[in-house]
Amino acid sequence: MKYWILAGAGLALAACGQKTEAPAADASYQETLMAQLLDAKPGDVIEIPEGTFAFDRSLSLTVDGVTIRGKGMDKSVLSFKNQVAGAEGLIVTANDFTIEDLAIEDPKGDALKISEAENIVIRRVRTEWTGGPKTSNGAYGIYPVQTKNVLMEENVAIAAADAGLYIGQSQNVVVRNNRAEYNVAGIEIENTFDADVYGNVATNNTGGILVFNMPNLKQPGARTRVFDNDVVENNTKNFGHEGTPVATIPAGSGVVINSNDYVEIFNNRIIGNKTANVIISSVYSSGISQEGMSEDFDAYPEAIYVYDNEMSGGGKNPDGLELQALKIAKFGPLGALPDVLWDGFVDPAKLENGALPADMRICIQNGDAEVINVDGPNEFKNPRVATADHDCALPKLPAVTLTGPLAE
């Protein structure tokens, strides 16, 4: 007997008049789009029509200068529910790429990955695992990595088991006016230089907006500005895979800075994140083996400046026994952890007369927001409110300017 193709099987089922609530995904489009992607020439615009289209394997694009454009994030839907091969929905390894107005649903791995590329625009793309937050969902929604000059705007990312909108090992990035919800990490900036993150809504994630540096990668990261965002009630139970860095994020984390330097957090509304509205930590608090860390890795968050945010309602019900015990001991059963939680790790090599140089400090100028140092280096033995220690200011970072074809 002839072996059959999955797409064929899908069609046969659909043809049998099987009852479906949702419109049956059209599997015949797979070959069309795959061929268009293979045959694309620089300058091409690949239009995705209105409809829900089924794919059984991942899509890829390797041609520079291509635009993929749908009819809207709720109208042109690429569904990978029946995917049997490939680690992402769409992987792009090409420069000068624009994707807009479509949705990628239910891939087995990452939804949209863009690797080693520059001049990238991702606009009004929805990535979603339609069954809601589940550990079995794919890792990343929108995932540019090792990219330069990137604009991510007005996207919607839902239910990724790692980060909804993630940018890693990149340079010169603007992430604005997106919505991330029900992901483990809503928006994550990792090992990236020069990122502006503004106008976004991060809500109902485990952690709202993360600015991380991880060891063993080609580049560290620095200089991220997080401003004018709504980071509200990111209290979803952590459904990340044990072992992944985000799996250690406590539910109820608003903005988290981990081992990154030169980070500015200002003019945000950071509200109702039940562990803490802002967490500043070292990789030493995130369960990473020091045996497995490259020696030149800078594990300490430095030159962090948090100011003029609207913060309220945080820290009332921290995730994890240690923080819960700490809250009750220091602030009572009805109290709350302060808005800013710092794990207390300081690089001993950088201390001058027992203190960090002025330009490397963690500075908090945020009205009546308090800071707690949880004394991580001494296994949390002597946590204390240390707001006065952080009463300082840092020079402000310049805005990120997109360049070349993305210049505004």
Added chain:
Amino acid sequence: MRGWVVIAFLLIAACSGEQTAKPAYHATDNPERLSEWGMSGVSDGALRLAEGVTPYDLATPLFSDYALKLRTVWIPESQAATYDESEAFDFPVGTVFTKTFYYKQEGAAWTGAVLQAEGPVLSYNALPLEGVRLIETRVLVHRENGWAALPYVWNEDQTDAYLKRTGDVQRLTLVRTDGRAEEFAYLVPDANQCAACHATNATTRAIKPIGPKARHLNKPSTFVHGVNQLEDWMTAGLLTGDVGNAAAVPQNAVWTDETATIERRARAYLDANCAHCHNPNGAADTSGLNLEPDAQGPAMGFCKSPIAAGGGSGGRPFDIVPGAPDQSITVFRLQTTDPGAMMPELGRAVSHEEGVALIAEWIAQMDGNCG
């Protein structure tokens, strides 16, 4: 000009019922039929290599769902590849590689069931096709503007394979040596997916052969008795350059060779199955994990935390937890068949249980702890 002559010859041959293949380099066009490349042809119950086409194999190959593989190389007359100690040899424009994936089938008639079994191998430049199912042949051709990768899928009648640039998924059933059967989706990669592995440098994105490196080819020839495969290539005029002291030519272990150390067998396996992406410039350099034979410490996974693994962590803390394969992500990723978590990402749909056992054994005998 020459190409036209060859095609004309083939057409004539086809009309007269003969099946003699004659190699043809297609400099720009992508022939619809595999036979138009003339590297091999089916006749008298066998897939027969054309004259001048050289079969070869690798010490430790890539695992591809237990498919058996017939690899060939053809280099235009009076030209040769240039030796390199660590990279793929430098092959001249016009070189054509083929890799045919086939199985021993279960039963006399084709049912879609394939066996985990040593199948027939090439002898006297012919692969007997009785009880064999040809699935696909991948062509890798070196053109003026670089290498191109083209997937061909064999037809129902097993007489020729046809270009399928968008790839294919075939539903097969694997019958393991102990009789266990499992259905799986065999992936014929699309042309971009070919490049996903063959662009071993993700920055230049140049497609290159992966297998024909000194360390993979440096083994006794399977096809010419009593000589080393590299020597055979040199004798046949396929390879030139300064090989130097034969004893110093890099050599990967045969992963099943129990006389070799577990370390060398495991590293050879990871090299063949992972290092095309997991090298310092490869597509997987985003992970910081390097599985080339010379990588050490956290770079090769020792106590290394995952970066962007998602479900690929399998809930385990580090890539390699010395002494504890069941806690090592590396083992999980090789074991799982979840497309979102498994490694390699492409070209595998079933678990290579014997390969997983090898890597597990390697990790089990490691000393140290991750603190």
